[in-house]
Amino acid sequence: MAAIIRGNSLLQSLKLFYLSVTIVALSLGQQVSAQVTTKEGAATTNEGNPPLELSPVTEPKLPPLGSPSLYLPIEEASPTSTLTDTQLVIKLSDRKVYVYRDKQVKGSYPIAVGKAGWETPTGTFKVIAMQRNPSWEHPWSGKVIPPGADNPLGARWIGFWTDGKNFIGFHGTPQEQLVGQAVSHGCIRMRNKDILALYAQVAIGTPVVVER
Known part of the structure; x- marks a missing residue:
């Protein structure tokens, strides 16, 4: 058991x-x-x-x-500006300025040029100054004309020549009827709508060639 x-x-x-x-x-x-x-x-x-x-x-x-x-995304670099490929050619005999880009004419505008004794200088230059709505100082009286409809420089100034005292450049004018003639003191006068268009196509350093 x-x-x-x-x-x-x-x-x-x-x-x-x-x-x-x-x-x-x-x-x-x-x-x-x-x-x-x-x-x-x-x-x-x-x-x-x-x-x-x-x-x-x-x-x-x-x-x-x-x-x-x-942490933030890096801003993409801007593409190379086409302004670096732009060149202005002034042909005094044609009374026109031609806009070249990539060695091709992209447009042209009628201009007024320097009169006898105040001829626009020929040669190769570059844009050295740009100004919106510039004031103008009378070269003899020293009177300053503020920006506006009566300003002799119009809406824009694009300077490309100086001797340290005097300046020459593109600018608008209230006397648009004189565009196409030799009436300035060396500057290149343009219709205000044209100087606005040209101003948007150039930058400091843009080459400017002046031919007879």
Whole structure:
């Protein structure tokens, strides 16, 4: 009877042992699964563990003060201006100024040129000054004429020659009926709408060629 009891007891002990092993195995499997899930980027399922931090790709940080250039997109460089390919050619005999771009004529405007004794100088120059709505000082009286409809320089001034005291350039005029004649003191007079158009096509340094 005792042997039977010992046998039954041994059998029960074996059953309890196998049951314990199964429970431990299941428990270990759950822990491994949780660890694998954590490594793949999802929040951990284990209580007490902090959630994983979000990647900067999905949640960018605010830029620190004083360092916006590290975070803001860099402004694209402006394409090379076509003004660098522009050249003005004044043909005194034609009473016109021609706008060349890439060595091709893109437009022309009628002009008034210097009168006898005040001829417009010939040669190769470049734009050295540009001014919107310029004032004009009378060369003899010193009286200053402010910008406006009666200003002898019109709406724009584009200077291309100077001897340090006198200046010659393109400008508008309130006497547009004289455009096409030799009436100036060397400057190139233009209709106001034309000087506005020319002003938008040149820059400081634009070559100016004056031919007879």
